[in-house]
Amino acid sequence: MWKQLLKLRDTAKQYLSCRICDGKSCSFWFDNWTPFGDLYSFLGATEHQRLGLPLDSTVAKARTRDGWIFRGGRTDNVELFLSHLAEVEINDEARDCFLCASPNGNPKERFILAETWKLFRPPNPVVPWHNQVWFIGSIPKHSFIMWLGCLDRLPTLSRLRNWGIMEDDTCFVCDIYFETRVHLFLRCPYSFDLWRWYFTRLQQHFIGFNTSDRFLAWLKSPTIEAHSDTLRLIAAHAVVYAIWHERNARIFKGIRTPVEGLFPLLDRGIRNSCSARRHIPKFKDLLQLWFQGAPF
Ligand SMILES: [Zn+2]
DSSP, X not given: OHHHHHTTHHHHHTTEEEEOSSOSSSBTTTSOOSTTSOHHHXXXXXXXHHHXXXXXXXXXXXXXXXEESOOOOSSHHHHHHHHHHTTOOOOTTSOOEEEEOOTTSOOBSSOOHHHHHHHHSOOOOOOTTHHHHSOTTOOHHHHHHHHHHXXXXXXXXXXXXXXXXXXXXXXXXXXXXXXXXXXXXXXXXXXXXXXXXXXXXXXXXXXXXXXXXXXXXXXXXXXXXXXXXXXXXXXXXXXXXXXXXXXXXXXXXXXXXXXXXXXXXXXXXXXXXXXXTTTSGGGTTHHHHHHHTSOO
């Protein structure tokens, strides 16, 4: 593990700089104390011999009472560096200060992991459906499949065919249409029956979804009762997960569950989810709400 961390030194070095004061703790060749990065890389691996300054020298070692010990340079980079040195002020009364880069461009004396992570991996723009995928009380494995589905990252047969991995992308659930994301989750006859059941249980008129955008927009639209939003989401997640699970069971295990057999399993799963989360305010009356849509 330590070897792996040491391999990241070059990456980490670009986020660490040194504000020169007395120059006694800053490495002349390897610390980042000029705008050019470390001088060993900028000036060249052999320049320390010409300047007569060993590789373990500090910045303080490069100075005498009369100033910097360098004279004119042979390369453009050395000339550039020497012209910068004229602007560097040494303060023997204070110690060098090592600074960590921050996203706003002002290096800080304190290392903050969250800010360094933002520099290392800039955040992507916030997607409009994040609250419909990740919310308090959501079931992680359901949210995960929902998230991959929203990003269109699930390995549907049509995607595998486009990658040249599969030749036939006929849907394993209906054996009729191509298995695209929209078909599998929204338009496949099997999924269609599941969504019809879902809307019945929510006591709402059935709406067919032609695109994933319409589906997500519907999930986001407000309902009359705020807590039924949560029921709508938790049940939709369960349906999406059940479709993906059924599809995989058919492909990899050869097990086919008729859609009528899935209704009681989904019902029990959603009841258990609501019951287990009844301590969360948004889930307080959800079980009762779910029972209201149950057939007698
Ligand atoms: Zn299908």
